[in-house]
Amino acid sequence: MTAPRKRSRRVVAIPLGMTMATALAVLPNTTASASVTAPQDAAADATPLSYVVNVSPGPGTSSHVKKAIAEAGGTIVTSYDQIGVIVVHSSDAGFAAAIRKVRGVESAGATRTAPLPAQSTTDLGAPKVLTAQEVAAADAEAGQDPLQPLQWDLPAIKADKAHEKSLGSPDVTVAVIDTGVDDTHPDIAPNFDREASVNCVTGKPDTAEGAWRPGADESPHGTHVAGEIAAAKNGVGMTGVAPGVKVSGIKVSTPAGFFYTEAVVCGFVWAAEHGVDVTNNSYYTDPWYFNCKDDPDQKALVEAVTRASRYAERKGAVNVAAAGNENYDLAADEITDPSSPNDTTPSDRVIDPSECLDIPTQLPGVVTVASTGAKGIKSSFSNHGLGVIDIAAPGGDSTRYQTPAPPATSGLILGTLPGGKWGYMAGTSMASPHVAGVAALIKSTHPYASPALVKALLYAGADATACTDPYDIDGDGKVDAVCEGPKNRNGFYGWGMADALDAVTK
DSSP, X not given: OOOOOOOOTTOOOOOTTSSOOOOOOOOOOOOOOSOOOOOHHHHHTTOOEEEEEEEOOSSSOOHHHHHHHHHTTEEEEEEETTTTEEEEEEOOTTHHHHHTTSTTEEEEEESOSSOSSOOOOXXXXXXXXXXXXXXXXOOOOTTSOTTGGGOTHHHHTTHHHHTTTOOOOTTOEEEEEESXXXXXXXXXXXXXXXXXXXXXXXXXXXXXXXXXXOOTTSOSHHHHHXXXXXXXXXXXXXXXXXXXXEEEEEEOBOTTSOBOHHHHHHHHHHHHXXXXXXXXXXXXXXXXXXXXXXXXXXXXHHHHHHHHHHHHHHTTOEEEEEOOSSOOBTTSSOEEEOSOXXXXXXXXXXXXXXXXXXXXXXXXXXXEEEEEOTTSSBOTTOOBOTTTOOEEEEOOOOTTTSOOOTTOOOSSEEEEETTTEEEEEOSHHHHHHHHHHHHHHHHHHSTTOOHHHHHHHHHHHSBOOOOOSSBOTTOSSSOOBOOOSOTTSBTTTBTOBOOHHHHHHO
């Protein structure tokens, strides 16, 4: 068995040899064979796998289905009756095949290919942490937070101008569905929404105090994202895109860094039922980078997360997601996916991205975000695709490729880190929270706007950006990606660059 590959999805590793030791969390490609069954040794050792069983939504799981789950060797962990998704553990390798035959079961599938718990030993990597000297050297102007001069990304979306008019409303909450959020950070604590925070890692909500925080050895990813969205304008550290709104932490990543379906479903349902206005999703759902609907397990995972994300939107949330870091054309006829399933043994498979979906990124209604660098062009790593990308925002890039204007020094994105620190990371993981922040500003300006209207205003306000053609980001004379479509709707930038100023003025 190869070492499992984890999927805190959207922070990218900048290639070696570039002018920055500002490197950040590594996000491997994710891909998998079209159909992989539970490992036989898992069944032999009676080690459970986790499953989702999808039934018709309604008040209570029927006794008929409950009995069938038990008879097939399953134990119900929790049931989200409002969307008809049941989370089950079973040590029986034949559980999914058996339960699919039961009357009332619409689909069912294993959420992972490794036994519980996931056996990952690889490290996600670390961001470049600002030193005390770097913090002290930042030369802020009057009205700026101390580290704001390092944030080239704020003027890139006119957030600095927007803040002169509005910081956003404390009645608006953005949920960071991620690796956990350190709410004790001085830039996050003033805006943290504890009531909308939870640990969903097992697929069942854990509301214990601090359960939403990352452990000491866990990824700082979610904390970084939270600061990008809503770091308070309080004379400390940095400034978020929407520094007046609330932010919550919904932890869905295992300590090993996997985002499994049952946790993601729990996260969306929790957000839906706790007044969340925007969710940020800077990950993909493990273990499959692309979930192919002709595979019964993967089909069930797509169905479960689709139900959960749609439920959140019906309850008033705008769902924003990162497009991914592999420079894939998500509108291509085919893509070679080399790293799924990432929790056991990945292998190359050729998939059709219109049939095999990256979830939640490619689900209906989700705002799909591409990344740009300090020069305003597509980041070297960012996925793209005409009709797939909805909008673009700063996610950083190699400083060598896209050098920011002084006083900023790094082409990466500054964010908060656990333990009261700040540091740089890059990826579509960092682009998505910029859009989530702009959506929160729109909701602040239009408090009664539906998710559909917030999205319409988001796209209408975006600054149309023409295709970069030719796109030769490393200057080696070879085209690195092809952009298709007109200025106001293309495969690199979607409707264009997110605009925070329009969010508070229109």
